[in-house]
Each structure stands twice: as C-alpha cells, then as structure tokens.
Amino acid sequence: MLDTVDPAAGQAVLADAITxxxxxxxxxxxxxxTESAILLHMVAQIDKATPVIFLETGKLFPETLAYRDALIARLGLTGVRNIRPSPAQLTTWDPEGTLWERDTELCCAIRKTNPLDEAxxxxxxxxxxxKRVQGGGRANLQLVEPGADGRITVNPLAFWNDDELDAYFVTHNLPRHPLQAQxxxxxxxxxxxxxxxxxQDKRSGRWAGQKKTECGIHTARLAATAWEI
Structure with missing residues (x-):
C-alpha cells in the first residue's frame, strides 16, 4: 500500500486511465x-469528451448549478451527463420532497446512489x-482501488494536501464555487x-448533527489496491 505519493503521480495515473x-x-x-474544478480541469486537458457524471438530486444549491454551467463553458467539457433520480422512486418514497427530514440514508439512496449505479x-x-486529507474513511485512500462490484475506482487527488489544492486553483486561474466565499x-x-x-474539518457541515459522513456512493464498493504506478 502506498503511503506517500508525489501529487504529479495522480495526474499520470489519471492520464493513463483515460487514454x-x-x-x-x-x-x-x-x-x-468546492474542489471539483481541479479534476475537471485535469480531465479537460486530457480529453474534453470524457464522460462526466453529475448527480442532479433536485436538492442542490442554485449556486452549484450555476457553477456547473460556468465550468462546463470555461473548460469546454462536452461529456457532462446530468443524472436525475427515478421519478417512480420519488413518487413512491418522497412524493412531498421532505424525505431528507426523516431518513437521510434513504433520501441519498434515491437521489444519489441508485441513479449513479445506473449511470x-x-x-x-x-x-x-x-482525498486522504478529508479524514474519516478516506484517510487510507489509494490512487487506484477495486470495488466490490468489479469496477475500478481512480482517486487522482488521494495524496494531495490543502496547499497543493489551493496552488492548483491559483496556477490555472480556476474559479471558485460561489458559496466558498460564504x-x-x-x-x-x-x-x-x-x-x-x-x-471543524471541511466536511463537518455535511449531515451536521448526524452519525453520517458519506452519502453512500463511496461505500460498499472498495476493497484493496488494484494496480500501482
């Protein structure tokens, strides 16, 4: 298992995976x-037509949707796919749109996990x-990991720290998410x-007050290191 990796190695793994x-x-x-522009920029430099899956849950901030549109135009991305929840599942489990108040696990399953599995x-x-710096279950991330479903997961930024992330924004003059200033x-x-x-850590505002740190799209899929650089 890798413990330290040069940030450039993640970019090399990403390029190899895509091409x-x-x-x-x-x-x-x-x-x-808030940090998505980095990977989106890297991918755009490799192949602007690379499929990009965006989970449009129906509960996102308007600022996120505007940021999505701005980055797509700025980076020239042509493969973005806006994936929405199943209307049938919403009708069955969340007809009033208030499921998040009662059962965040089920809400995330309907609005994120299930749509992603199909996508x-x-x-x-x-x-x-x-990234490892996000802590919790992400503290031991590897650049490449196999999932329980047989699909490989590539984490190019796994070993990047906050300074390296910030420097990439500055170097490439990338716009920040508008809510970051707030x-x-x-x-x-x-x-x-x-x-x-x-x-508090960066992710502490997600599902605040609950014993929940992940929406589910990154759980029950990962096992061990698949291939290394």
Whole structure:
C-alpha cells in the first residue's frame, strides 16, 4: 500500500486511465463542489469528451448549478451527463420532497446512489475527487482501488494536501464555487449542508448533527489496491 505519493503521480495515473488502461470505459463523477474544478480541469486537458457524471438530486444549491454551467463553458467539457433520480422512486418514497427530514440514508439512496449505479452501467472504471486529507474513511485512500462490484475506482487527488489544492486553483486561474466565499467548505444538497464551525474539518457541515459522513456512493464498493504506478 502506498503511503506517500508525489501529487504529479495522480495526474499520470489519471492520464493513463483515460487514454490507455480504461480508454472509452471510464467516467468522472463530479459534484461540481468546492474542489471539483481541479479534476475537471485535469480531465479537460486530457480529453474534453470524457464522460462526466453529475448527480442532479433536485436538492442542490442554485449556486452549484450555476457553477456547473460556468465550468462546463470555461473548460469546454462536452461529456457532462446530468443524472436525475427515478421519478417512480420519488413518487413512491418522497412524493412531498421532505424525505431528507426523516431518513437521510434513504433520501441519498434515491437521489444519489441508485441513479449513479445506473449511470455507471457499461463503465469499467470511475474517477473520484476524494482525498486522504478529508479524514474519516478516506484517510487510507489509494490512487487506484477495486470495488466490490468489479469496477475500478481512480482517486487522482488521494495524496494531495490543502496547499497543493489551493496552488492548483491559483496556477490555472480556476474559479471558485460561489458559496466558498460564504464559508462553505464542502457542498452537497442545500437541505443537508451547513457551514462548518471554526476549528471543524471541511466536511463537518455535511449531515451536521448526524452519525453520517458519506452519502453512500463511496461505500460498499472498495476493497484493496488494484494496480500501482
């Protein structure tokens, strides 16, 4: 298992995954959140037509949707797919749109996990923006990991720290998510995202007050290191 990796190694793994190892069979899953522009920019430099899966849950901040549109135009991305929840599942389980108040696990399953599972059909691998510095279950991330479903997960930014992330924004003059200026550091659905309190970690505003740190799209899929650089 790798413990330290040069940040450039993640970019090399990403390029190899898109152009060679999983050519035509890999997609980037992006929330268009506070740090998403980095991977989106990297992917655009490799192949602007790379499929980008965006989960439009129906509960996102308007600022996130505007940021998505701005980044697509800025980076020239042509493969963005806006994936929405199943109307049948919404009608059955969340007809009033208030399920998030009662059962966040089921809400996330309907609005994120299930739609993503369908969107990833046919892909051999997918790319995420997860990082070790985010802590919790992400503290031991590797650059490449196999999932329980047989699909490979590529985490190009796994070993990047906050300074390296910030430097990439500056170097490439990338726009920040508009809510970042208001104190938001990790952004999901508007219904379940708060600004973190001083001294708290970046993701503490997600499902604040609950014993929940992941929506489910990154759980029950990962096993161990698949291939290394």
């Amino acid at each position: 060679s190892r999983f050519a035509g069979k890999i997609a980037l899953v992006s929330s268009f959140g 990833l059909e046919g892909f051999t691998a997918w790319i995420t923006g997860r 104190g938001y550091t990790s952004i999901g659905c508007a219904t379940c995202t708060l600004r973190p309190l001083p001294g």
